[in-house]
Amino acid sequence: MKTKNGQTEDIFADLIIALIFIVITVIIIGVKQGEHEIGTSTILASEKNTLKNMDLLTLLRTPAMQVNQEKEGLSEVRNINFAELFSMIYQNYPNEISGFEWLFDDFIDGGIASDSLSCESNFKDLITETLGYPSWSLRFYSFTGKQIFECDNLQARKDYAQKQGYYAKFNTTIPSPQGKNILIEMEIIE
Amino acid sequence: MNRKGVAILSLAAIGFLIAIVLFYGQVDKLPGNQKKYLGEAEVNLFNTYIAAEKELLYIDLMAKYALDDSYEGGDLLIQFKNNFGQRLVSFNEVYGRDISINDYQIKMSKDNIVGITNKQLNITTDKIDYNFRPSFRISL
Numbered sequence: 001m002k003t004k005n006g007q008t009e010d011i012f013a014d015l016i017i018a019l020i021f022i023v024i025t026v027i028i029i030g031v032k033q034g035e036h037e038i039g040t041s042t043i044l045a046s047e048k049n050t051l052k053n054m055d056l057l058t059l060l061r062t063p064a065m066q067v068n069q070e071k072e073g074l075s076e077v078r079n080i081n082f083a084e085l086f087s088m089i090y091q092n093y094p095n096e097i098s099g100f101e102w103l104f105d106d107f108i109d110g111g112i113a114s115d116s117l118s119c120e121s122n123f124k125d126l127i128t129e130t131l132g133y134p135s136w137s138l139r140f141y142s143f144t145g146k147q148i149f150e151c152d153n154l155q156a157r158k159d160y161a162q163k164q165g166y167y168a169k170f171n172t173t174i175p176s177p178q179g180k181n182i183l184i185e186m187e188i189i190e
Numbered sequence: 191m192n193r194k195g196v197a198i199l200s201l202a203a204i205g206f207l208i209a210i211v212l213f214y215g216q217v218d219k220l221p222g223n224q225k226k227y228l229g230e231a232e233v234n235l236f237n238t239y240i241a242a243e244k245e246l247l248y249i250d251l252m253a254k255y256a257l258d259d260s261y262e263g264g265d266l267l268i269q270f271k272n273n274f275g276q277r278l279v280s281f282n283e284v285y286g287r288d289i290s291i292n293d294y295q296i297k298m299s300k301d302n303i304v305g306i307t308n309k310q311l312n313i314t315t316d317k318i319d320y321n322f323r324p325s326f327r328i329s330l
Contacts, residue, residue, distance in 0.1 A: 014196065021203045028210050047229045050236045057243055083251055172244045173284050177255045179277060181284060 052133070052168035052188045059131050060086075060172070060184075082130070086184055087176040089140060089149055119151035128153055133188045135161075141183040148182075158189050166190035231317075238320045241313050245285050249324045252277045257303060257328055267298045274305070287311060289324065302329050 060083040068075055128134055137152035161167040168188045173181050256277055260269035275291030282288060293309040305326045313320045 017200075018203075021207070025207060025210060028207065028214070047233050050233045050240070053240055054236065057240055057247070060247060083247060084254070087251065173248065175248060175252045175255060175277065175280060177258060179255075179280065181280060
């Protein structure tokens with residue numbers, strides 16, 4: 001290109017230099033801004049897990065069903081929560097046989113009598129409806145560490161959910177009427 | 191094109207680049223800016239609450255079962271205190287506590303039994319010191 005004074009100037013060299021500056025600036029801002037966003041805006045998988053753990057803990061205190069109970073010679077209807085329901089397992093299986101499929105089975109012990117309840121659709125529906133998550137699993141371990149009950153309603157792939165952070169595992173120990181502890185392990189899989 | 195202008199423009203551009211690098215390099219080090227993920231502090235608080243709530247759930251259930259065992263065999267309140275005291279041993283084992291029936295003031299009314307304690311249980315994590323009292327109330 002010719003200037004007024006007749007000098008030749010390669011305007012493209014200036015343009016390229018300007019372009020390089022712009023690209024470098026954008027890269028710096030992009031990289032640094034990206035680092036900054038990770039530190040302030042990303043929601044951690046552990047946050048989701050914590051909230052699900054809250055849901056599982058709430059489930060244990062939520063009323064599950066009504067049972068008839070004899071107290072001082074009188075029969076009365078009593079609301080029991082899920083933690084109480086789960087802790088009934090020893091009443092039917094005092095010898096700690098593994099592979100229980102019945103949570104309880106029409107037993108009349110300690111004054112509590114009710115319908116049978118096993119890992120079937122009624123039990124699954126009860127938990128699914130109360131918990132609000134369709135895909136879950138539930139396991140009980142006795143005071144000796146032996147698994148004594150298992151029930152699940154898995155609608156999603158666990159390995160995928162674990163990788164994506166749509167998974168929570170919750171453990172807690174509850175007492176039973178017999179004085180033996182039960183470790184409850186629950187999972188939510190989205 | 192005026193070469194003097196190019197020199198000034200280049201200096202300005204280089205200065206701008208240096209300013210950007212310095213700004214983004216130093217912004218995280220400013221006082222008060224903790225490098226934490228969004229909600230990280232809240233998650234820690236929730237987890238501490240969950241740990242405490244597990245213990246309180248155990249106490250509540252234990253009290254309920256102690257009451258169920260107390261209807262036969264004499265004075266209800268005395269029986270309850272004995273049963274609850276025995277079950278506290280299990281609680282102490284599970285959660286590593288040292289609370290006893292003597293730490294409780296247990297009162298019975300027409301509708302319920304209330305156990306009040308001034309003993310504080312503590313859960314300490316990195317930046318959280320959480321105290322709670324394992325008092326309970328159960329319906330008769």
